[in-house]
Amino acid sequence: MFNSKKTMIAGLVALAAGATLTGCNETAPKASAAEASDVSRIAYLDPAIHGDKFGTREEKRNNPDHPYSSEVAGETGSDQCRTPSGFTEVWDSAEKHMNSAHSTYGYGQPISESAITGDWRLSALGDGTNLPPEGVGDTIARGEELFQMYCAACHGEFAEGNGHYLPLAGGPTDMTDNGGPMPVKTISNYWPYAISWFDYARRAMPFFQPNHPDIGDAGYLAITGWVAYTGGYTTIDGQEIDEDTFFDSKLLVKLNEEVKAKNNVNYFCDPRPEVHNVRCGLNGxxxxxxxxxxxxxxxxxxxxxxxxxxxxxxxxxxxxx
Amino acid sequence: MTDQNIEHKVAQQTPESATQTRRAFLKGGVAVAGGVMFSQAASAGYDPKAAVAGYEGQKEITDPLARPVERNKLGYGVRTYPYGMPSKYEDHVQRRTLDWLTPDTYASITMSPLHQLHGIITPNGLHFERYHGGMPEIDPKEHKLVIHGLVERPLVFTMEDLKKFPAVSRIHFIECPANGAMEWKGVQVDSVQWTHGMMSCSEWTGVKLSTLLKEAGVDPKASWVIPEGSDASAMSRSIPMEIAMDDTIVAWAQNGEALRNEQGYPIRLVPPGCEGNMWVKHLRRLYVTNEPLQHREETSKYSELYGDGSAVRFSWVNECNSVITYPSPDFKMDGPGRYVVKGIAYSGRGKIKNVDITMDGGRTYHEATLTSHVLDKAWTRFEYEFDWDGSELFLQSRATDETGYTQPQAPQLREKRGTNPVYHRNAMVTWRVHAWNSDRAGVIDNVQF
Known part of the structure; x- marks a missing residue:
């Protein structure tokens, strides 16, 4: 990945640096590592290049080629983000480390990928990787039973929260800043991926005994289904769900798409630097x-x-x- | 500079001011200097008499000094404390928490006492804590680190294995991105320990993550590394490959000794400049992928809700920031006279270039002196000397890093982001020093523009 990025970055920096890097073409700033780093940093701060702003959030979201955009081309909408290509010192160093020769130290012990299971493979990625197989799950009614048994003490009978333990579901639909208290963030109005509800519940809940063997993958999926149902996700992929619905990873992946369409679209990759000051007020x-x-x-x-x-x-x- | 400033004032001394107390004298001297409060004296040679002129007229001690009590008996012997502790007189210097901030102590945070720290290294016992599922006590003989996913040869390492690798030692700050979170809506806390104490700075020793990834034959096309901890929350994040391969360390030591439990014993991830949540503690697994985890800790938490209702995630870097630790609300001014402003500046994007101090809420600034080593992604100490004439001050520090980025004022941040982001608030803070002739003479308050 670094070679292709590097070519792009070199182009961008040369483009951005323009006049200051006279004579540079896209293979140009290749002096010593220290000099390369300086070049990128000059490009970063030079107001002649970026004016008084480093670009707005919208510009960066819509244009992954902007040197300070964190968006990934073809992925606009924030499923993937990266370090902005303008931070060339990061990319240069990473590329150098990736491409330098490495001969085995031999201190580790080989392990089969298939031996990394159970509690060592908790991560259910946003794209559905590592979810339990289809057919492992339970009814939403069973999910409610388990929730009342293991979760309600902190999260409330209806996932409405309990004192300092904030609500899991519901909350305002208007997330804009009205000057009042911050809107409470829930699975209904904020969490961008349904898969992460399952992932987080299984890896970290119940708080006092996470990844509880008496709940198991089937139970965690059922709980996820009930919380979704309680949180207003009553139709998945055009199908109404109810307490008798059998909730498994197949349904979770579909729910994930619903949730992404509703909440994930509100996410940006990091737009910074977008607010900055000037060194004014010195020497009179x-x-x-x-x-x-x-x-x-x-x-x-x-x-x-x-x-x-x-x-x-x-x-x-x-x-x- | 100190001596020169005093000489400057002596040169301006009037008959009345000579009879005033030291502090009032200094004030008088400045006043005579034409109302220039923060005068920088012209260079002049050292004159011992002039150097002590400020003490003129002060009461002199004439009673003989008493013999100190500790001289009357033998002290304690070596190895009374096989692991040394601070003096008993320092027991007020502690990390502290705000009980109302979190519902329990297992998913909670403590803050470092920044106003009581010195230099750029945080003592291990005063390093701030952030737990997401209590603090495990891990037997290093049992601990394992697994690297798998998009690698040629999945590997498992013991602690013994890891320590055989080439190691680097680097001084870096770690800051929870929620540092300052309470202040988005206005002033809520009255100590720099609360406003900025969710950070510390240590020397971290360990093996470069790039070395471990290559040892396992990492796929050059892989784009993410997902570290996972062995605590009850199985803390996890998604680290982009360019940060993983840049300067990230798998560390087993801080400040010369094994990591403390609270800092992830026996190993933690150290991605310099990145938000503290990514420094996964009790590291047990590195999963190489082409897809981020989209974990709760990088979507619903550790994302910023902007004013227009949109959200920002994968905001990895802590931008340039600084704070004045003295004078600050834990202290009180003791009258007009000479003060040395002291503070900490840092940037997740590199070295600190300049720190400027304003006393008038941002209209005019004075460049501070950097008084420590200036290191990449590390705390940098700054100081600025001034003579306080007793008037009301709005003290702020403004840091600039080597990328040219300058720390913003609070209204600038609010304008773009609103007041709900929670994380990554790097606005300049304002300490209001009440005028010496007011009813709250010399009290220092946290206020917000």
Missing amino acids: DKCPDAVVGNGKGEIKFKEALINPVTGLPQYNTNQRP
Whole structure:
């Protein structure tokens, strides 16, 4: 992967650096490692190249060729992300390590891929790799029984949460910032992959005995089905589901597509750097209002309330972030 | 610089100021200097008399010093403590937690006491903690690390095997991306331990991940490495191959000794510059794939909900950041006079280039001095000396890293991201120093623009 990326990056950097790298073609910046690293960093910071911004989130999402886009070409929509090609020092170093010769130390012991099973193969990837075979599962009604037995104490009888243990399902549909408390994030309104509900429940729950043998793969799938059903996913692939529905990996993969279409589409790969400052205000210079105080040049600020009795700051400590 | 500044003030001394107390004297001197508060003195030679002029008029101790009590008896012998501990007088220096932040102690966090730390290395016992399923105590003789997936030859290593490999030792900070999370909606906490203590900096020793991956014959076309821990949460993340093959380490030691339990004994992943959640502890498995896990810890958690309702994930790097640890809300100013601002700057993208200090909320800045080693993706210490005239201050530090990226003001971050991202808040913090002539004279508050 590094060779093809490298060619692309070299092109991008040469393109981006333009005037400053006069005479460089796409095989160009190949001096010493240190120099190569400097070249990339100059490209990064040079306002002549990127102006006062490193590109907006939308520009980067729609154009994986942007040097500071983390999106992967052909994958826009954030299923795969990467380090932006503009961070050439990362790519250069990785490529160097990948391509340098390696002769076996021989300190490890070979192990068969087939010996890596059970608790050593918990990872159910976003594309369905490592899910239990079709036909392993149980009814959603059984999932509810297991949930009440193993999960409800913390998560609530209806997955509505319990005190500090936040709701698993439901929550607001409007996730925009209205200035109030952060919208609670649930499988209904936020989690982008249904497969990860199963993956996480099996690997880490119940909290005090994860990957519980009495639940097993079939039980974890049934619980996943019930939580989905409770969380409003009552139709999967055009078929209504109910308590008698047998929930297995085949249904989970279909549910995964429903959830991706609903929530995963709201995800971006990392757009940073997209907010940055300028080194103003030095040696008699004065910073512009936009980066002074409240962003309008005024020293207006929020502070913690002062307790009228003690005269000490009364910090808002009962609100979870 | 200290001596020069004092000389400068002596040169401006007036008959009235000579009779004032030291601090008031310094203030008077500055005032006479034409209201220039943060004057940098012109270079002049060293004059011992001028150097001590600031003490003029202060009460002198004339009673003979008493014999210190510890001189009256023999101290304790060697190996009284086979594993040494800090002085008993340092027992107030502790990692602490906010009880309201998490529902239990098993999936919780503690913060390092940044206002009580020195230099760029965090002592192992004060390193912040973040657990997702309690802290296991693993027998290293039983521990295994498996590499499999898109490799020629799946391998399993014991701890003994791993330590035979070539090792590197690197100083890097680790920061939980939720550092500062409580502050998105406004001011909530009144100590730098709470605002920035979810981070520490250590020397990590281990084998480069690239060496291990190649030992197993990693497929050059593979794009992800999925590390997994042996704790109750089986913590896992997806690491892109370019970061895995760059400078990532599989570490067994921190600051010269085995990793502490809290830091992932017997081995953890160290992907420098990346968010702490990716530094998987108690590492037991490295799964090489062409597909990310899309794990709960990189989708529903450790993703940023932006103001428009969209979300950002795979935000691996901790961007350039800094904080003033002194003066900060744990301290109180003790009158006008000389102060040395001290703090920590760091960037997940490389070395710190500059740190600038503002006292007026961002209109004008003064470049600070970098006072420690300046290392890649490591804490860097900075200091700036100034003479406080007793007026109200809005103290902030602004770091720039070698990529040219400069740390933003809070309103800049809010404008683009809203107040719900939780993670990756690297805005400049503001310490409000109350004026010496106000009813909260010298108190330092956390405020937010």
